[in-house]
Amino acid sequence: MDERYDPKKIEPFWQAEWERAKLYLTGQDRSRPKFYLLEMFPYPSGNGLSVGHLHNYVPPDVVGRFKRMTGFNVLHPMGWDAFGLPAENEALLKGLHPKQTVPQYAANFKRQLKLSGCAYDWTREINSSEPGYYRWTQWFFLLLHKRGLAYRAVGSQWWCEECRTILANEQVVNGCCWRHTETPVTKKDLEQWYFRITAYADRLLEDLDLVDWPEPIKLMQRNWIGRSEGAEIAFPVADHPGKEVRFFTTRPDTVFGVSFMVLAPEHPLVAEITSDAQRAAVEEYVAQARRQSEIERLSTVKEKTGVFTGAYAYNPFTRKNIPIWIADYVLMGYGTGAIMAAPGEDQRDFEFATKYGLEIPRVTAPLDGSRPDPGCAFTEHGITVNSGFLDRLKTADAIKAVLRWIEEHRIGRPTVSYRMRDWLISRQRYWGAPIPMVYCKRTCGIVPVPEDQLPVVLPDMRDYQPSGTGRSPLANVPEFVNTTCPKCGGPAERETDTLDGFACSSWYFLRFASPHYDRAPFERAAVDYWLPVDLYVGGAEHAVMHLLYARMWTKVMFDAGLINFKEPFLVLRNQGMVWAADGQKMSKSRGNVVTPDSMIEKYGADALRLWELFMGPFEEPTNWNEDGVTGTVRYLTRVWTMVRRYVEAGCPAGSPNAETLRRAHKAIRTVTDHIERQRFNTALAALMDQLNYAARLDPAAIGRFAIE
């Protein structure tokens, strides 16, 4: 044995030894308990992994090793989220092709993870951009289509001018594209494919109770889904027989206080009811609202604007005609795109009414008998007043009474509204799984590609730049586009949009159970054994993207009888973000990136790994600071020295005294407990404490027991 602790000698030797002994292959003995450990699979970037990324991989790796050593069959795989905007944008920026960059970058990630001593079963490596994988992503599209959960619709949708593609709502962050955080998104009208995630809104909400996730993440999902109970009611439009304004409200008890109505500028009724006198002003306002980017809309959030349409609606409760306005504070995408305005009880309506001199009736009085503040709306529940048959009822009872009334008079019904919209999955981009649909030119219309004809292979294209016209670059490949209808054999064209990259990551956790299976996306028996994931680790930034989508797909598969569980990730933990030493994001352009390679060169992989654990609490954000690595190097050196003394003493069997035994047991208990609760920093502290004690003892006094 060497004199000194020298990681440069030890680590390559043992890493080669692990590989030779196939030590980290997934256990196959199904009589053992299983543990499926998964980190969110990364998109392979040319920048390689930083020590910040490693904070996502090393602590879970410790859990995996711990579980393996305590008798579990561990599935701990790794793969590449290779399709989608991040990979394609990076390749475009470098003037390269993702078909070359992705495998190259993935190989580098793999090299770094191995260098860092992470114990993955690399025989299960997957890459979502390979036909053997995306074949099944397409298969899932067909499954959703078959189940009525994929549909095509025209709509005004978010468009990123940088990415030159439509984005889903979840992928718009602060009014900007999630990949280009400085580029405001704009609206574009296109016919697009959607997944009906809203059909799962209630189950996505309820089943959050089944999982052990960080509360803030659950809350973000609840808010994103945004369930509201209320009523949908229709008021007739005066002088337009048969026309009515349908609206959603959560406060039907305030109907007697409705003094005007507001439509979203995009509302289809606007063109039909606008009076000649108001037409010019209305059209000008609609055009201006359309031009506005999301950012501009947000920046003017305080000041309400709108225009009178010249039309009136009839309020059957007050039996008065009330003016219909348009305003961009009413959103076409929520409810019905129209509201009843109760300015006495809604602050937004109050501000609007104040600005445009509209009537502000008061129909809810505070419970304590005081008068509402005349300077703002009274938005709390209270006692209904000035409201005919609702007078003197408490808000909750008034709501019930109105619901009965509107159902009796057939002008409305109780209903539930959600903020979440359907998931728009068409991308006008090259680097994704082609949507497996065909448009028959003659008779059959939209036809799904038969399952046995999958994959619809992504054609090779040298020039894969997004066009910006709203059509995917695939539209420029006639051999791809022109095909025959699978139904009638007549001439047909393929769908040229590709699937959102988040489709790939909505089922990858299943693929790892049987990554090479080629008769279905997964082998049922393997999935029944391994799934759901027991510990899932990744960043909180995916709270309402990947995590929501993957939950939805899981429920679809459950409904289709493909799997027997409802939630894919039983336990979720978010590692804290590691910022650079300067408190900023680690990035090449800022020159503040620290790579695992350089750290390992200086201190060794084990010292780096321990420091990743010891830096601070796993789930807390932190700034990178490598001063403390000295401590973990020292710790490893002391362990080395102690073991060497023990070996030099001839490995005595030893006879530990009661105190030594007590301490050893306590340390084992603490370390076990803390690893299981992801308290890696304190688990290591307990080990250091134990070393401080044991290092003072005579080797003969402790024996193998305390050393181990």
Next chain:
RNA sequence: GCCGAGGUGGCGAAACGGCAGACGCAGUGGACUCAAAAUCCACCGAGCGCAAGCUCAUGCGGGUUCAAGUCCCGCCCUCGGCACCA
């Protein structure tokens, strides 16, 4: 604006309502060395004291309790999320 997380030594941080600061980093003194590095030993929140010890300390102000970093009420600050959702 709304929702959430957090605020403890010079620094990273610990702490079932029970001796605040475990474990480390940095620092100070010592041993070893011609010397340095490494290693080992001791000290290491602030103030007073030769010392035993005393006093003050967990963002601020109140409260509950034999006992509060921890529980309750009201503020301040930092970070994260949502952002006119009717």
